[in-house]
Amino acid sequence: MNHYQLDTQCIHAGYEPKNGEPRVLPIAQSTTFKYDSSKEMGDLFDLKGDGFFYTRLGNPTLDAVERKIAALEGGVGAMVTSSGQAANLMAVTNICHAGDHMVCSSAIYGGTFNLFNKTTRELGIDVTFVSPSCTQEELQAAFRENTRCVFAETLSNPTLVVTDLELFAKEAHAHGVPLIVDNTFPTPMNCRPFEFGVDIVTHSTTKYMDGHAVQTGGVIVDSGNFNWNNGKYPMLTEPDESYHGIVYTEHFGKAAYIAKARCHLMRDFGAQAAPMNAWLLNLGLETLALRMERHCFNAQKVAEWLEKDERISWVNYPGLKSNPYYELGQKYMPHGSCGVVSFGVKGGREAATRFMDGLKLASVVTHVADLRTCVLHPASTTHRQLTEKQLEESGVPADLIRLSVGIENIEDILADIDQALAKAQG
Numbered sequence: 001m002n003h004y005q006l007d008t009q010c011i012h013a014g015y016e017p018k019n020g021e022p023r024v025l026p027i028a029q030s031t032t033f034k035y036d037s038s039k040e041m042g043d044l045f046d047l048k049g050d051g052f053f054y055t056r057l058g059n060p061t062l063d064a065v066e067r068k069i070a071a072l073e074g075g076v077g078a079m080v081t082s083s084g085q086a087a088n089l090m091a092v093t094n095i096c097h098a099g100d101h102m103v104c105s106s107a108i109y110g111g112t113f114n115l116f117n118k119t120t121r122e123l124g125i126d127v128t129f130v131s132p133s134c135t136q137e138e139l140q141a142a143f144r145e146n147t148r149c150v151f152a153e154t155l156s157n158p159t160l161v162v163t164d165l166e167l168f169a170k171e172a173h174a175h176g177v178p179l180i181v182d183n184t185f186p187t188p189m190n191c192r193p194f195e196f197g198v199d200i201v202t203h204s205t206t207k208y209m210d211g212h213a214v215q216t217g218g219v220i221v222d223s224g225n226f227n228w229n230n231g232k233y234p235m236l237t238e239p240d241e242s243y244h245g246i247v248y249t250e251h252f253g254k255a256a257y258i259a260k261a262r263c264h265l266m267r268d269f270g271a272q273a274a275p276m277n278a279w280l281l282n283l284g285l286e287t288l289a290l291r292m293e294r295h296c297f298n299a300q301k302v303a304e305w306l307e308k309d310e311r312i313s314w315v316n317y318p319g320l321k322s323n324p325y326y327e328l329g330q331k332y333m334p335h336g337s338c339g340v341v342s343f344g345v346k347g348g349r350e351a352a353t354r355f356m357d358g359l360k361l362a363s364v365v366t367h368v369a370d371l372r373t374c375v376l377h378p379a380s381t382t383h384r385q386l387t388e389k390q391l392e393e394s395g396v397p398a399d400l401i402r403l404s405v406g407i408e409n410i411e412d413i414l415a416d417i418d419q420a421l422a423k424a425q426g
């Protein structure tokens, strides 16, 4: 299956029905799986055989979607989770314990910023935030002896900063740690981070991967490329007494990281995806390639249109030649980045509010990457926990409007923006 092009894999990877089996991926809406003897089930607990025994640890529908996403990203394995937040929490805590430290780009989604600035700090994992456009020397200076991973977003939400993946990967590897990247916005259709040295990829599948806003979900994908045998990751290279003394790197080889995420963290945290949600996600993934193409086409048109409009104070979209991240965007996402465009309306916060209230086709929702055009004011919603200083550090000015351009007809989207801008003038 993996020899097919990515758009074909969106449809076919992960599930290959045998003779007489359902053509469409079935929902295994069952918590448990029956065996003829307790020995057979015991062998599964001992990881001596393949099979499912309890949906928290694995389920045929989840497994098919995991195989599809692993194929799309080019990884050795994946684990779906109940949300993007759960994916990022587990991606880091799988290899960072109390007393460890991580380096993190400051240009990340507000919820992830809080997760690493508050919750994982409270668990004893320290963090140093670095500017995504820092120099190599500044990045080097952020590492400590106890640093265990680097985290960034390929294309940040909502600031649309393109991370220099090769630079971040190079520095992470020079310090013996993996680079974890949240690839939610570009999706593997527009960027495959493993090709640039990234070791672990995460997604909020709630966004483009689903695309229809019908489920919350997340996923962690393991490239299988990082060498954990450097003395820094005893949780992977030494016996796990809570799992029959298993040594993940010995038992699972290249898939050690993702196997531990499942056997250890999913077992204990229980943030698994529901079979129904995984099934809905799979339906979304089948059209991902087509949708991303249209999102990017429409967003490019909107960004160019806004840039020419005198009622707009600034426009941020990596596909604009005037954008500071244009070159990096072309390097990492040559076929398009995503459907999100951010901009400021002249007249500040009040004009921005009038603009949002004036939209008819686009809806004001706390969501992004939906096939319906939608709009959000991050400073008063997703980023409202952040102080003015943190907002500034995250590159989210108070007048920033995040427009998630959908896949409707471009003429209708532009007409809607035009009439709402007229209302914004007061």
Ligand code: PLP
Pocket: 083, 084, 085, 086, 088, 109, 111, 112, 153, 157, 182, 184, 185, 203, 204, 205, 206, 216, 217, 218
């Ligand atoms: N990562 C990114 C880039 C996001 O945009 C979001 C949510 O907006 C998340 C992670 C968190 O995902 P979820 O809302 O599915 O928990």
